[in-house]
Amino acid sequence: xxxxxxxxxxxxxxxxxxxxxxxxxxxxxxxxxxxxxxxxxxxxxxxxxxxxxxxxxxxxxxxxxxxxxxxxxxxxxxxx
Numbered sequence: 001x002x003x004x005x006x007x008x009x010x011x012x013x014x015x016x017x018x019x020x021x022x023x024x025x026x027x028x029x030x031x032x033x034x035x036x037x038x039x040x041x042x043x044x045x046x047x048x049x050x051x052x053x054x055x056x057x058x059x060x061x062x063x064x065x066x067x068x069x070x071x072x073x074x075x076x077x078x079x080x
Contacts, residue, residue, distance in 0.1 A: 020057045022052060 031046035 001041075011043055017057060017060070024053045024057065027053060 027046055027050045031043055031050060034046060036044040
């Protein structure tokens with residue numbers, strides 16, 4: 001049985017996040033190919049795989065500070 005680690009103890013580095021992003025791109029490509037072939041079951045399986053990879057990326061990455069900085073920059077930009 002696999003033990004679940006809290007998110008704080010995982011500590012992915014940027015290389016690991018890049019690897020996960022590459023896997024997500026690969027799954028997306030395979031999903032689009034399967035969709036073009038009208039292969040419903042593989043599309044469904046690849047949807048699940050993509051969701052799992054994206055969940056891993058978002059749960060392990062530093063998304064909160066990036067969102068805060070981006071919102072501050074958007075709000076401070078003068079609008080014409």
